Structures are given as structure tokens and as C-alpha cells.
Amino acid sequence: xxxxxxxxxxxxxxxxxxxxxxxxxxxxxxxxxxxxxxxxxxxxxxxxxxxxxxxxxxxxxxxxxxxxxxxxxxxxxxxxxxxxxxxxxxxxxxxxxxxxxxxxxxxxxx
Amino acid sequence: xxxxxxxxxxxxxxxxxxxxxxxxxxxxxxxxxxxxxxxxxxxxxxxxxxxxxxxxxxxxxxxxxxxxxxxxxxxxxxxxxxxxxxxxxxxxxxxxxxxxxxxxxxxxxxxx
Numbered sequence: 001x002x003x004x005x006x007x008x009x010x011x012x013x014x015x016x017x018x019x020x021x022x023x024x025x026x027x028x029x030x031x032x033x034x035x036x037x038x039x040x041x042x043x044x045x046x047x048x049x050x051x052x053x054x055x056x057x058x059x060x061x062x063x064x065x066x067x068x069x070x071x072x073x074x075x076x077x078x079x080x081x082x083x084x085x086x087x088x089x090x091x092x093x094x095x096x097x098x099x100x101x102x103x104x105x106x107x108x109x110x
Numbered sequence: 111x112x113x114x115x116x117x118x119x120x121x122x123x124x125x126x127x128x129x130x131x132x133x134x135x136x137x138x139x140x141x142x143x144x145x146x147x148x149x150x151x152x153x154x155x156x157x158x159x160x161x162x163x164x165x166x167x168x169x170x171x172x173x174x175x176x177x178x179x180x181x182x183x184x185x186x187x188x189x190x191x192x193x194x195x196x197x198x199x200x201x202x203x204x205x206x207x208x209x210x211x212x213x214x215x216x217x218x219x220x221x222x
Binding site for chain 2: 003006009032034036043044045046051086088090096097098099100101102
């Protein structure tokens with residue numbers, strides 16, 4: 001069974017501080033990992049995916065297969081980063097299930 | 111530029127009533143998903159479909175049924191609504207070979 005764990009329900013930081021949202025997963029195969037974000041009153045949208053190794057809005061995430069983690073990081077948080085963040089795992093193959101974690105609500109204080 | 115559209119946006123049901131939530135996508139996506147979002151529980155997969163005419167159970171399928179008669183539509187049915195089904199429901203779709211899922215705006219359902 002595939003599972004995504006986000007240990008922090010709430011995370012509060014001050015503007016300019018570094019932020020790290022944790023995500024751990026369990027899956028027997030080779031998963032694809034994503035971070036989705038939901039800003040207030042908006043739809044969920046893709047933030048970044050591990051295969052792209054990209055930086056979006058200053059956020060990065062590295063897949064660590066040894067620790068089965070995919071933590072989201074940003075060196076200097078901005079107030080507009082306040083949102084709900086979901087880590088997601090795609091099993092691919094013939095299954096194509098897309099499983100989400102419980103989410104972390106990030107609040108960036110001025 | 112519609113993307114994924116959910117109907118209705120809001121609904122209040124009485125216990126025991128039935129209803130159908132409609133998800134429509136105009137991106138010719140093969141995969142479609144229904145999730146429910148509850149405080150502290152995140153997004154939980156109810157049912158999903160990997161193609162027209164096929165459906166599969168997610169992690170919380172009990173009390174729900176789905177149908178995918180047309181590729182662009184994915185219907186979620188509640189045969190006999192219960193207060194425990196009060197939630198925000200999200201539909202999503204994804205294209206074959208694509209890693210990005212596109213979400214609808216959500217349906218807020220209250221069962222009293």
C-alpha cells in the first residue's frame with residue numbers, strides 16, 4: 001500500500017525565515033512525488049514534481065530514496081507563501097493512483 | 111479555458127437523500143479522481159478511473175458509487191447520504207503520460 005505522511009499539520013514562520021515542510025512516503029516501487037498547493041479560495045495546483053528537479057516560487061524539493069522523504073524547502077519565506085501544502089505520490093504503472101498526505105498549513109507572519 | 115468543472119458548488123442534503131456530483135473535464139484526460147477533503151484528514155481518494163468505462167476504489171469508497179460513461183465526465187453518487195459524508199469534494203483529472211493533475215473548484219456538501 002502506498003502512503004504519504006506529513007507530520008506537521010500547522011507550521012508558522014516569520015517572513016524571511018527558512019521553511020521546510022516535511023513529507024515521508026512508503027511505497028514498494030519507484031514512485032513519483034509531487035507538492036501541490038492550495039491558496040485561500042483557490043483550487044489545488046501543482047507546485048513542483050521531483051522528476052523536474054525544478055525551483056518554483058523559490059521552493060525546491062529533493063527526493064531522498066534512502067530516507068523515503070521529499071521535503072519542501074524555501075530559504076526565505078514570503079507572506080504570499082501562506083497556504084495549505086500537500087505532498088502527493090503517484091504509483092504509476094497500471095495503477096495510476098494519486099495519493100495525498102494530510103497537508104500542512106503554512107502561515108508566514110509579517 | 112474551463113479545465114475541470116464541478117457541479118454543483120454547494121449542496122445541503124437531508125440524511126437518506128441521494129444526489130450525484132458531476133465532474134467534467136475538457137482536456138481529453140484519461141485519468142479522473144474523486145477526493146474528499148476533511149479538516150485534519152487531508153485529501154482522501156474515494157474512487158478513480160483510468161479510462162472510459164472503468165472505475166476503481168480508492169481508500170474511502172464506502173457509501174459512494176461512480177460512473178465514467180463518457181471520457182470527459184466522472185460522476186460521484188451518494189445513494190443514501192449520511193452526516194459523515196459532510197465534506198468538500200474535489201475532482202481531478204490527469205492525462206496519460208502527464209504527471210500534473212488538474213483540480214476542480216470543489217463541491218461543499220452538508221448532510222443534515
